[in-house]
Amino acid sequence: MKKTYIGMFAATALASTVTFAQAPGKVKVGLMLPATGTYAALGTAIENGFRLYVDEQGGKLGGREIEFVKLDDESDPSKATDNAKKLIKRDNVDVLVGTVHSGVAMAMAKVAKDTGTLLIVPNAGADAVTGPMCAQNIFRSSFSNWQPGFAMGEAAAKKGYKKAVTITWKYAAGQESINGFKEAFEKNGGKVTDDLQVPFPNVEFQALLTQIAASKPDVVYTFFAGGGAVKFVKDYASSGLKATIPLVGAGFLTDGTLDAQGADAEGIQTTLHYADSLGTPRDNAFRLAYAKAFKSQPDVYAVQGYDAAQMLGIGLTAVNGDVSKKAEFAAALEKAKIDSPRGAFTLSKAHNPIQDIYLRQVSGKENKVVGIASKALADPARGCRM
């Protein structure tokens, strides 16, 4: 009985190597994104964006056909190393694309660094990916957690706010975002008096909202995403604080969540590298194509997926489809100007986008641009030695 299992086991493992043996001429892209769990919708948007660009190029990047291998990362960091290795060793992917969850992305970066596989991160904002973990073969098409936070810190100080309270989940992404905010806000004369934290993924905010009411700051900065963002915005409004103390945050607070938040989100200002109505011809074309292809409106995650594909395209073109030329691939991207729907951006030395961070305000069911909070903002890439 056990023997048959071992047999089956060997057979599956063997079969999978055979089935996935590299077809000549194709570049294999491993999409390691969440298909189940809290971030499943984000994974779908990223994949759609990525595929949209590849389809626009006729299924080819750098002259080579693109073949996808998908893997559900479950947003579980404890499985991340195995999953990344699976794509690299079993499926022999040339490029790894992923993911949403920071902890998973960090593990992927570690594997990419060890194996030298190209990695493009289409969302996860962990500062370390383009900080201490930075490498020649690791790129990011999204943002670092520090960026929107820093931009909002500047914007808030400019508005004349002096005293701020921050609130987030007790986890790395939140802390990094808060650090960015604090850095800029205090540099420009403000003071963060309280740094409130909720155990992750607890969504009972009432106690801390009472704290906020007690300390009466000029502004509240927050980093929440997904279900937590919806609940926080609603609780903030229903506790009456919204009327007296403005709530600002990193853009994820109101991205992909506006339907659920309804009127409670109206007027909230956030900072992010994308907005719903940029109105540029580039963005309009992208939104139209996306809506046509997938029967839904694109969001920032779709843009990041789209740009990840663009970055891959630029790199592959520079090396004529030869993924083994890592140095040339990287050099081409470091020089490139990426024609993103969000507005063109370049890559920093640590391979994180140098991009405009928009100040947006919720109006109706949209994040409308109010202005640019920080022009061509580059992540400081602390700890990156390359």
Added chain:
Amino acid sequence: MTNNDTSKSVFVAAIFAALAIYPFTGSEFGTDLVTTTMVFAIFALSLELLVGGTGLVCFGQAAFFGIGAYSAVLLSPQYDPGSVAILLPAAVLTAALYALFVGALSLRTKGVYFIMVTLAFAQMAYFVVHDTSLGGGTDGIYMTVKPTLGAIDLGDTQALYWVTYVLLIAVFVFLAVLSRSRFGRALAGIRVNEQRMRATGFSTYPYKLAAFTISGAIAGLGGFLFAVKDGAVNPELMSWHLSGSVLVMIILGGIGHLRGALIGAFAFVLLEELFKSEAIFGEFSKHWHLGLGMTIIASVALLPRGLVGLPGQWGQHLLGRATRRAEDMEVQNAKA
């Protein structure tokens, strides 16, 4: 040795023989995957000692696994390879110490309460690494250089496979010997009827505590290997999901048999791979949880004694009801 015992020994020997041949036939990825599975098998064996051997259902086993893993990474020097001779005992020892602490307190409770207290202590460990900077917080920490043992570099896939293989056999043999020892019989006695043991003036608490600590130590060993394999650790290693998964493994394999833990670990990993496979399920592989969930439900309905009991069930079909009744009696007796 009865006929039945012989067939069991042959069966287990066949597993280990197959595992010894595997690296020569499989791909590098396959070797990796089997290494992972063997690590889980060690982890599952540690729990089997408690659940099957002593009748203590621990729902926080991941804490010891995680502590072993974290110790291995935290104690590794940053730029040089650490020594397995130091790191391994250290990881096992810290896990055992935490198990001793948890066991000392939680063994005062029984049944469902025991399940929940062990969960609570695991959650504590989880929040300590999750909420403090001790272990890098949510994103975890890395082992930059893999440890070595003399000339053996555990950074090498093959080397790690063989070290894991040897340790798995060692754990298996250790537990097999243990279960036949006086100590093991005492544990079995506690499982069957603790009241009676106590009534005869036998102090059960030290025995249970010893079993709990040994179990934690073995889980820590699994954790050490996991950390070395991945070169990274994060709080999810201590989450209740992993404690749940490892419980599922041993139940799936068959409680009360060491080989059940072995089979369960392999079956669980294999099932996941199967339902995730795009080659078989296409687009629907996105919903692989559905297939896994239904299989688990079906296995409860159809395989009450786990995969280990499967040959027995087939046998019953052939031999008719008389045997079934006898076997059921046997099971009842074992359970009672």
Added chain:
Amino acid sequence: MDFTIFLIQLLNSLQYGLLLFLVASGLTLIFGIMGVINLAHGSFYMIGGYMAFALAPIVAATFGGGFFSTLCVGLVLAVVLGYVLEWAFYSYLYEREHLQQVLMTYGLILVFEELRSLLVGDDVHGVKVPDLLAGSLPLGEVMTYPVYRLFISAVCVALALGMYFVFSRTRLGMMIRAGSTNREMVQSLGIDIKFLYRVVFAAGVAIAVLAGMVAAPVSSVYPGMGNQVLIICFVVVVIGGIGSIRGALVAALLIGLVDTFGKVLLPDAAGVLVYVLMALILLWKPDGLFKAG
């Protein structure tokens, strides 16, 4: 912390505690009376939440009416769901060991979560607070307290009283209590224990679904929402003493207090405090605060 703030925090903890009780009471019912460890309880809560979201437009179109009609329809569906699930899955578990119950209900979690993904998708959704309860009351200088939260608390209190009444004052409650202590004896008295269990299970599911539906307007609905409440529910049930409704209430309020004041006074340890509380209580009283009865 000045006195007003302290009072508001007390109110917050009371309200959170009551919500916890609402979710956990169905679990303690199933756990205590039928002896089944139901890991899928969180899934029922999730189903409730998604019902509040997905049923609303359907109910509005067929019957008219808003949140409260949805609530009624959802409850009816929940009872049916509970009844069917008991018949199809759980009735096989009474004679089995706890371990197999863990295994099967773990499988059910996976199935429910994926079915949710297939049927409703993976997006976060909000549920509108019913207009009738949309207002809020002033509280302190800058805060207001939403009426809907008071409504939730009222539902919880009503449920607690209702359960207490059914258990201690009605024939059904008596039969259930007897059935949980001695299944065979009750059966020999000519009571259809199978039916009784089915009813209890359906009620347990209905309470969890009710909790999900009532909480949906404040918590919104999102993938994985059930898993988040599951563990804390178990903590409530275990601290209170398995099967004890009164215990669940006391435990839920206690956890509400510890969680709320923990976040404020000991923010660094907030995550772990609830579990420390549970461990301490079980070391002091290994069977929980109130033994079932």
